[in-house]
Amino acid sequence: MANSISNKEFNMAWGDPVIVRQALIETLGHKFGMAPKLLESMGYTPHLGYPHLIEQCKDLAKRQSGHRPKHLFISHGATGAIHAALYALKAPWTDWVVTNRRYFPIYPQIISLSDMNHIDWQKMRDLSNLQNGCTERNFIRLVDSPSNPEGLIAPFGNVDIWDAAYATGSYSSGGHVPSSYKIMCGSLSKTLGLSGLRIGWVSTDDDELAKSLGIWVTANYIGLSSVSQNIAEEVLQSLDMDRFETRSSGYLDDNRQQMQKLLSRFGQSEVPLRGMFCVLQLGKPEKKALDKANIKWTPGSAWGEDDNWARLSLGQTREITKAAVKAALK
Numbered sequence: 001m002a003n004s005i006s007n008k009e010f011n012m013a014w015g016d017p018v019i020v021r022q023a024l025i026e027t028l029g030h031k032f033g034m035a036p037k038l039l040e041s042m043g044y045t046p047h048l049g050y051p052h053l054i055e056q057c058k059d060l061a062k063r064q065s066g067h068r069p070k071h072l073f074i075s076h077g078a079t080g081a082i083h084a085a086l087y088a089l090k091a092p093w094t095d096w097v098v099t100n101r102r103y104f105p106i107y108p109q110i111i112s113l114s115d116m117n118h119i120d121w122q123k124m125r126d127l128s129n130l131q132n133g134c135t136e137r138n139f140i141r142l143v144d145s146p147s148n149p150e151g152l153i154a155p156f157g158n159v160d161i162w163d164a165a166y167a168t169g170s171y172s173s174g175g176h177v178p179s180s181y182k183i184m185c186g187s188l189s190k191t192l193g194l195s196g197l198r199i200g201w202v203s204t205d206d207d208e209l210a211k212s213l214g215i216w217v218t219a220n221y222i223g224l225s226s227v228s229q230n231i232a233e234e235v236l237q238s239l240d241m242d243r244f245e246t247r248s249s250g251y252l253d254d255n256r257q258q259m260q261k262l263l264s265r266f267g268q269s270e271v272p273l274r275g276m277f278c279v280l281q282l283g284k285p286e287k288k289a290l291d292k293a294n295i296k297w298t299p300g301s302a303w304g305e306d307d308n309w310a311r312l313s314l315g316q317t318r319e320i321t322k323a324a325v326k327a328a329l330k
Contacts, residue, residue: 016044041230045223048214049074049201053229056236057201060191061184063241064167065177069184069203071210073217074224078165079106081185081202082142083220085161086114088183088204088212089140097140098124102279104148104163105302116140120304145176149279149303149311151272154178165190165200169245170252172274182206183213188232190276192239193248197228252276255314255321262289262325271314280310293327 021043025036048054054072062068075081086097097111101120111118119127127134144163145154151166159178165187167176184203189195202217204210256271259278263271266286271278280286280297290297290310300309314321 045226047218050229070205072203075200078187078200081200084202084216085183087216088209102304146274149277151275166275170248258325276315289328
């Protein structure tokens with residue numbers, strides 16, 4: 001017995017109040033609906049994510065890109081993954097982060113917090129003129145493919161960060177992988193529809209970039225929610241991805257058909273076949289119809305346009321989408 005005790009590892013290093021949690025479980029007894037086993041699991045998690053969940057997300061990354069990454073870290077959504085990616089790639093000479101002219105509304109804030117400037121591809125070309133003295137190393141290329149809001153596939157051969165939030169069978173029929181990228185960012189919120197988990201991931205094959213990504217994730221999270229990670233593990237373990245993506249993509253296609261009725265009514269462009277949004281130019285008739293139906297939208301000024309444009313989500317339930325379109329067409 002003495003030998004077994006002396007050989008056991010006692011983790012007295014980290015300030016996890018296990019004894020207080022034990023007292024909580026004992027005091028609650030059977031008065032609390034959450035199983036004691038789940039409460040017992042609510043200690044500090046590994047800083048870089050649960051090992052099993054990391055392996056599951058590597059499988060997802062391979063499913064989305066055809067390549068299983070060497071390194072992967074669990075992040076606070078895809079937004080946290082992009083924060084980590086910008087930190088890892090930032091250098092004294094990287095002044096600008098390049099995105100599509102129309103962009104995910106949070107990109108400017110993320111880029112600003114990384115102490116860099118947000119520009120589009122045309123501005124990059126202007127800055128790259130010889131008289132400006134800029135070279136390739138002055139830019140970080142951030143590409144979402146399929147894109148938000150337009151569902152575009154990236155035509156760029158060489159990107160630094162691939163935001164792959166919508167690069168799943170639910171939102172895209174394929175062809176969305178850039179020919180080369182340094183860091184890939186994913187979203188379990190978008191992949192599974194479980195937005196409240198606030199779980200994403202960031203991956204790379206580069207050992208040095210992986211060190212920087214690990215530093216950022218550790219310093220900013222000290223481990224993500226054990227509850228969220230447990231739920232994600234269980235769902236991914238149980239889920240038939242082919243069946244799930246067939247069903248979810250069918251639901252989204254139904255919503256595309258409904259939203260196309262609205263766009264066709266006003267003689268506007270087709271609803272994108274990929275992604276989760278469509279855009280509508282707002283003249284007086286369009287704005288009147290949306291306001292009358294009490295439809296909310298994201299104004300263009302949040303995603304690279306002026307407020308004569310609206311971004312409409314295809315992600316609502318089929319029932320709500322159908323009712324909203326019907327109300328707008330009255």
